[in-house]
Amino acid sequence: MDYLPIFTKLENRPCLVIGGGSIALRKVHLLLKAGAEVTVCALSFHEKLQQKADAGQIKIIAGSFTETLLDDKWLVIAATNQKEVNKEIAESADKRQLLVNVVDNPALSSFIMPSIVDRSPIIVAISSGGKAPVLARLIRERLETLLPMHIGRLAKISGEFRHRVKETLQNVSLRRRYWEKLFGNGQLGSLLQRGDTKKALALMEASLTEDVAQGDVALVGAGPGDPSLLTLKALQLMQQADVVLYDRLVSSEILDLVRRDSDLISVGKEAGNHEVAQSRTNQMLVEYAKQGKKVVRLKGGDSFIFGRGGEELEELVASGVNFQVVPGITAASGCSAYAGIPLTHRDYAQSVTFVTGHRKENGKSLDWKALAIKNQTLVVYMGLIQAEEIQAQLLQFGRGGDTPVALINKGTTPDQHVVIGILSELTQLGGGLKGPTLMIIGEVVNLADKLAWYNPENSHKLSRDPFLVNLA
Numbered sequence: 343m344d345y346l347p348i349f350t351k352l353e354n355r356p357c358l359v360i361g362g363g364s365i366a367l368r369k370v371h372l373l374l375k376a377g378a379e380v381t382v383c384a385l386s387f388h389e390k391l392q393q394k395a396d397a398g399q400i401k402i403i404a405g406s407f408t409e410t411l412l413d414d415k416w417l418v419i420a421a422t423n424q425k426e427v428n429k430e431i432a433e434s435a436d437k438r439q440l441l442v443n444v445v446d447n448p449a450l451s452s453f454i455m456p457s458i459v460d461r462s463p464i465i466v467a468i469s470s471g472g473k474a475p476v477l478a479r480l481i482r483e484r485l486e487t488l489l490p491m492h493i494g495r496l497a498k499i500s501g502e503f504r505h506r507v508k509e510t511l512q513n514v515s516l517r518r519r520y521w522e523k524l525f526g527n528g529q530l531g532s533l534l535q536r537g538d539t540k541k542a543l544a545l546m547e548a549s550l551t552e553d554v555a556q557g558d559v560a561l562v563g564a565g566p567g568d569p570s571l572l573t574l575k576a577l578q579l580m581q582q583a584d585v586v587l588y589d590r591l592v593s594s595e596i597l598d599l600v601r602r603d604s605d606l607i608s609v610g611k612e613a614g615n616h617e618v619a620q621s622r623t624n625q626m627l628v629e630y631a632k633q634g635k636k637v638v639r640l641k642g643g644d645s646f647i648f649g650r651g652g653e654e655l656e657e658l659v660a661s662g663v664n665f666q667v668v669p670g671i672t673a674a675s676g677c678s679a680y681a682g683i684p685l686t687h688r689d690y691a692q693s694v695t696f697v698t699g700h701r702k703e704n705g706k707s708l709d710w711k712a713l714a715i716k717n718q719t720l721v722v723y724m725g726l727i728q729a730e731e732i733q734a735q736l737l738q739f740g741r742g743g744d745t746p747v748a749l750i751n752k753g754t755t756p757d758q759h760v761v762i763g764i765l766s767e768l769t770q771l772g773g774g775l776k777g778p779t780l781m782i783i784g785e786v787v788n789l790a791d792k793l794a795w796y797n798p799e800n801s802h803k804l805s806r807d808p809f810l811v812n813l814a
């Protein structure tokens with residue numbers, strides 16, 4: 343982060359603007375909106391600045407900048423059209439450890455002024471740190487259309503009602519739930535949009551007695567790694583959660599999107615080492631929900647595909663805990679898409695089968711005869727440790743040794759690596775790979791040469807030679 347975004351209280355605080363043109367006028371306008379006591383120093387003044395001075399809204403000083411003007415000021419804006427003068431102002435302010443903004447010159451500024459969307463008391467500030475002002479402007483325009491005008495009124499009336507909520511609902515999590523429910527259903531917004539403050543207040547009062555105490559669990563699929571593959575619903579629930587129990591496969595970029603003050607609990611699992619962890623996880627889900635918390639159980643990919651989601655839900659049903667399920671993009675969809683390998687194709691594969699290389703100790707074995715049939719795609723989750731068996735069984739049941747195979751490691755992330763080879767080499771292909779790896783077997787893999795589009799900087803080049811891959 344190049345700049346720390348902060349909102350400054352300037353009410354009745356003396357601020358200085360140097361420069362008397364239209365840019366200075368815009369800055370003065372903003373400072374006045376924030377209630378600052380504004381002094382403008384310039385050689386000549388825009389007529390509107392003069393009018394403000396005549397109306398007693400600002401003080402103007404005709405003349406050149408002198409350092410003593412900085413005495414007792416909280417903040418300074420240099421808006422002259424003379425580079426040297428702006429530089430002198432910046433240096434003098436810096437010497438006094440005073441915050442200074444030099445218009446259009448981030449290098450000389452100790453603070454910059456963001457683009458803003460003003461729905462006071464809701465204010466959204468957008469900055470590109472001076473690197474892409476047009477992009478920042480486009481984002482602002484988008485937000486302007488997204489944020490309805492009445493949102494300011496909504497924030498204001500909520501502020502006025504806060505004490506009433508605090509007095510009625512004793513704990514923080516109940517109060518948060520109250521507000522989320524109220525803002526979430528849109529009724530309050532439409533009343534305010536129509537200007538019906540009386541009914542809005544009645545609704546707020548009535549909602550206080552509704553039951554918001556019951557906790558629940560949302561089983562949320564977080565997708566294969568790229569945070570932008572999260573669903574909107576997943577994001578909304580992550581933003582509302584009191585507690586998030588997450589798996590090892592959920593990336594830190596995704597965890598960064600969870601509401602800041604929710605409790606993040608890792609219930610990470612490694613293949614073959616999670617029997618105790620799973621039962622403890624189930625127990626925690628029930629316990630937190632029964633404490634009235636909103637629990638998000640965040641899992642890599644999709645919870646119902648080799649994710650043990652079903653097992654966790656059975657436990658919730660048995661304990662009478664309410665739940666919902668939010669599907670995620672499973673590794674097969676995400677990794678194949680990012681590697682340019684369509685899982686089906688009218689010319690090469692009429693079906694696709696997902697299997698797991700990791701099964702319960704006494705789990706049923708796979709139907710290798712069916713899996714070895716040509717013109718189908720086989721996707722193997724957690725297949726690397728079983729590469730030897732997969733290769734041997736498929737060859738034994740008639741799959742050709744030259745059937746193309748792809749190993750996609752850390753798919754959809756900036757570290758994605760794709761290794762391509764053939765079935766008869768499968769055991770040697772994944773030697774250097776660490777981290778989650780998905781195996782795709784079938785003729786569709788040949789399309790990767792033509793269709794690969796995702797080339798992040800850290801990614802290893804698509805390789806056909808397993809011995810070139812050294813990723814340790």
Ligand SMILES: C[S@@+](CC[C@H](N)C(=O)[O-])C[C@H]1O[C@@H](n2cnc3c(N)ncnc32)[C@H](O)[C@@H]1O
Pocket residue numbers: 566567591641642643644645646647648649671672673674677722723724725750751752753754755778779780781
């Ligand atoms: C326990 S399974 C979980 C699957 C998950 N529920 C899903 O729907 O993707 C873990 C396996 O999924 C595959 N996997 C998950 N994310 C992956 C990724 N980003 N890249 C490659 N493989 C991945 C790997 O085979 C990994 O060993």
